[in-house]
Amino acid sequence: KAGVTQTPRYLIKTRGQQVTLSCSPISGHRSVSWYQQTPGQGLQFLFEYFSETQRNKGNFPGRFSGRQFSNSRSEMNVSTLELGDSALYLCASSSGQGAYYGYTFGSGTRLTVV
Amino acid sequence: AQKVTQAQTEISVVEKEDVTLDCVYETRDTTYYLFWYKQPPSGELVFLIRRNSFDEQNEISGRYSWNFQKSTSSFNFTITASQVVDSAVYFCALSEAQGSGTYKYIFGTGTRLKVLA
Numbered sequence: 001k002a003g004v005t006q007t008p009r010y011l012i013k014t015r016g017q018q019v020t021l022s023c024s025p026i027s028g029h030r031s032v033s034w035y036q037q038t039p040g041q042g043l044q045f046l047f048e049y050f051s052e053t054q055r056n057k058g059n060f061p062g063r064f065s066g067r068q069f070s071n072s073r074s075e076m077n078v079s080t081l082e083l084g085d086s087a088l089y090l091c092a093s094s095s096g097q098g099a100y101y102g103y104t105f106g107s108g109t110r111l112t113v114v
Numbered sequence: 115a116q117k118v119t120q121a122q123t124e125i126s127v128v129e130k131e132d133v134t135l136d137c138v139y140e141t142r143d144t145t146y147y148l149f150w151y152k153q154p155p156s157g158e159l160v161f162l163i164r165r166n167s168f169d170e171q172n173e174i175s176g177r178y179s180w181n182f183q184k185s186t187s188s189f190n191f192t193i194t195a196s197q198v199v200d201s202a203v204y205f206c207a208l209s210e211a212q213g214s215g216t217y218k219y220i221f222g223t224g225t226r227l228k229v230l231a
Contacts, residue, residue: 045219048216055215056212056218101164102164103151103159103161105161107157108158
């Protein structure tokens with residue numbers, strides 16, 4: 001069974017640009033969540049999607065957005081990048097609500113903003 | 115307020131030693147869920163265990179064991195006879211219902227375990 005796949009693995013962007021990250025969950029999983037991991041703030045919840053609907057959202061500015069497609073694949077977009085957006089972005093999938101059942105995580109996309 | 119504390123930032127042990135990773139949590143709810151994840155250098159977090167607040171039985175899985183004590187709000191993780199492959203960052207997490215069918219999930223800051231050969 002294929003795991004959670006995140007693309008790209010590494011990304012370097014310039015301040016002010018925008019970026020889109022992609023996540024393909026485990027087959028059959030309908031819930032996809034996104035987390036930001038930084039050395040200073042640790043793991044912080046961005047949002048959760050279930051059946052194409054955003055079900056939960058963390059405390060991030062509106063520059064961070066996401067969506068989920070009918071095949072459960074998800075994308076996360078960050079507009080007007082800031083240096084502080086440099087982080088490892090982790091996608092996690094779950095058959096139901098990940099915060100209840102537990103997640104399967106991808107290897108992440110490491111975003112560097114210069 | 116919901117909170118998870120992993121006071122040990124980094125632990126180093128020699129292979130074959132036993133090691134315990136501490137996790138202390140705060141919650142006002144009587145129903146909640148606790149998790150442990152392992153993050154190896156490759157980056158992905160690996161689910162290890164889920165425990166609900168009504169199940170205080172300790173659990174053992176191979177060299178891993180978990181001790182859940184509601185009286186001290188702790189959910190500690192012990193690795194017996196540690197191996198180099200156990201080197202990773204370990205995260206404890208707490209999940210509680212938000213009342214609208216969603217759950218709030220919070221991770222601790224993690225404990226980096228280094229097992230030396």
